Amino acid sequence: MESFGDMFYTEFAPAVRASAIELQSQRNSIQLEELLDALMQALPGYVMLINKQRQIVAVNPAMLCVTGVADTAELVGLRPGEALNCIHSDDAPNGCGTSEHCSVCGAVLAILESQHTSGQASHECHIAFKGNEQRVIDLKVFATPIVIRGEQFTVLALQDISGEKRRDVLERTFFHDVLNTAGGIHGLATLLVEHKNVPSHVEDEYKNWLVEMSGNLVEEIHHQRKLMMAERGEFQPQIVPVAVRDLLEEVHKLYRHHDRTPGRELVLADVPDCTLLTDRLVLRRSIGNMVINALEATPIGGTVTIYATKTSSVVSINVHNVGVMPREVQLQLFLRSFSTKSNVGRGIGTYSMKLFCERYLNGKVYYRSTADEGTVFTIELPCNP
Known part of the structure; x- marks a missing residue:
């Protein structure tokens, strides 16, 4: 039975590694292949030659640049996630590929598939880097098998598709929401123009709706601008005193009759009387x-509960529902390009929560999801000094 300290312990891909002697022998073989070296230097993107144990044997200049090292020797023996400083590369004691999060990593999946089928495999991969800046990139991964002097290797090519993914998210979320809101404004404005004898109280109601909907439209545009600035590290939060009870009452009012989720009950439970210094809108x-x-x-007829707790150092704002998230969803939850919805969705939501609250509001965003408790999402922020 495997133990956590075992050199063979893994939660996904095989953990065993080649020895230093084996790696040096592989390096010597590859250095004799001038054509292979020339091809690797010419390939665009980040390119690695890895052995059967998924360890780096050779890289191209772009890979040296992105990892910030001057000599390939510094990367030899590492696995791709370790070389790229992936946030999950040391989740398990045997490194890249062996933790539970690695089971949804497109790079590991492409490598294993290519090794298994002896053919090219392609997946998408989202890598979050270690460090306080929370830098992330989206990659298209191509794994291609190659035999060198009788030994099996894999050419791993990574193409940065972050820009493409950002545009995709923009189309799925921002443009979708803006068009919906703009369509509603246009519809109400058309009613006011085409129906001259609308009762005054109805006309006043329509005008109020127009003001509210146009305000939502402006807020949506501002939020997208803030998100783009936040990803570039340029966002400046507007820190003001915020009464937690007042804020949660406002959120409760905004969403208790939301048109996208009819038939659910939104309950505002216990909230302590306290104030935060934070960006209210964010x-x-x-x-x-x-x-x-x-x-x-939450299914129709179900209940969602908002509540807050306070200790001497933090205020925790919580949202609970009785459902349980599948483990595969949990492992990808805070990725920018991940959505649980098969159609046009809002996959950016959890990602932006974590980005804003942890990087700019000095807080933490986390969740727990169990059969006994259901699912609780929490934003934890420091109390006023």
């Missing part, structure tokens, strides 16, 4: 993301 939007995700995951 925090309200982040809590709103938690609420709308919980409502969408």
Whole structure:
């Protein structure tokens, strides 16, 4: 039976590694293949030659550049996630490929598939780097088998598709929401123009709706601009005193009759009387993301509960629903390009919550999801000094 300290322990891909002697022998063989070296230097993107144990034997200049090292020897023997400083590369004691998170990593999946089928495999991969800046990239991964002097290797080519993914998210979320809101504004404006004898009280109601919907449209545009600035490290939060009870009452009012989730009950439970120094609009939007995700995951007739707790050092804002997230969903939850929805969705929500609250509001975003408790998302922020 495997133990956590075992050199063969793994939660996904095989953990065993080639010895230093084996790696040196492989390096010597490859250095004799001038054509292979020339091809690797010419390939675009980040390119690695890896052995059967998924360890790096050779790389191209772009790989040296992205890892910040000057000599290939510094990367030899590492696995791809270790070389790229992936945030999950040391989740398990035997490194890249052996933790539970690796089971949904496109790079590991492509390598294993290529090794198994002896053919080219391609997957998409999202890598979050270690460090406080929370830098992330989306990659298209191509794994191609190659035999060198009788030994099996894999050419692993990584293409940065972050820009493409950002555009995709923009189309799936921002443009979708803006068009929906703009369509509603246009519809109401058309009613006012085409129906001259609308009762005054109805006309006043339509005008109020127009003001509210146009305000939502402006907020949506501003939020997308903030998100783009946040990803570039340029966002400046507007820190003001925020009464937690008032904020949660506002969120409750905004979402308790939301048109996308009819038939669900939204309950505001216990909230302590306390004040935070934070960005009110960003925090309200982040809590709103938690609420709308919980409502969408709740069947008609179900209940979602908002509540808060306070200790001497932190305030925790929580949203609970009775559902349980599949483990595969949990492992990818905070990825920018991940969505649980098969159609046009809001996959950016959990990612933006974590980005804003952890990087700019000095907080933490986390969840727990069990059969006994259901699912609770939490934003934890420091109390006022």
